Amino acid sequence: MPKIDVGKIWSLNYRLLMSVITSVAPDITELGLETKELFVLAEVEVHPHPAELAGVLSMPKPSVTMYVKRLEAAGFVRREIDGSDLRRHRLILTPEGRKTMARGLALLSKAFGARLARLNSAQQSELATLLEKLS
Amino acid sequence: MPKIDVGKIWSLNYRLLMSVITSVAPDITELGLETKELFVLAEVEVHPHPAELAGVLSMPKPSVTMYVKRLEAAGFVRREIDGSDLRRHRLILTPEGRKTMARGLALLSKAFGARLARLNSAQQSELATLLEKLS
């Protein structure tokens, strides 16, 4: 029974993601945000509080502060004080933010999808299932 | 027929990698290098020229210059001028570099392996196969 090489899988996967990010970065920039800002934007609805975003995205809180500031300045999100806890900021996606997010994710999906196209439909579903289990 | 959500696969995978990197970063630092330096170190034998490393790892050339400088200062690689092309530097892994690389990759494998353990053996093989197709 062939034992799988964890390090190799890691490296393949890492390089795959990095090359996709690198290839779409210029197009994302044209939308008026940076790739990391897009990642934040894409999680805002599910995780509307900065501290949560930092956790989910594995980035330090000060980075989230900065990205949110930029997203806010660009009109992609606005923020409210959470009534039940005055320390918390609740982030809200603006219509413009939603539109830009959709465009950005579409770019990413297109580039990643080009890779995924090497798999047939059943394999794609299988991959989705496996990655969901890992997350 | 359920169409898969490319963006969702992407996001799951991205977050998986980032959380693994974040969790092992402190231990890797204790080995005397940073995570990105480890990624460079791990590719040196297959891609001994800085420009190649930049391409394979999707990072800018000046970043490679910096990482290689540090790896050299730490005694993990040394460099020679390529006789056939005086512009090129051939990087060579030192014994110490090889040892440190192995330790670093072991840390990464352990952390990633802990996630992989959520899958049974057949599923792990399946994942390996799928990712290999994508790379």
Added chain:
DNA sequence: TGATGATAGTTTATTACTAAACTAATAAAA
């Protein structure tokens, strides 16, 4: 040859990122 364009790697000048320290609000315990 020698002139032109391309490539390898570095340096510089600048921007991006983040650790550490901070303020403010909440929670829990004394």
Added chain:
DNA sequence: TTTTATTAGTTTAGTAATAAACTATCATCA
């Protein structure tokens, strides 16, 4: 209560990363 500990988010201060420009070598072709 009030004190201690925790948590949310920001600011500051310093490091990390990189785009743009540079030097040196190589390749091609007139």
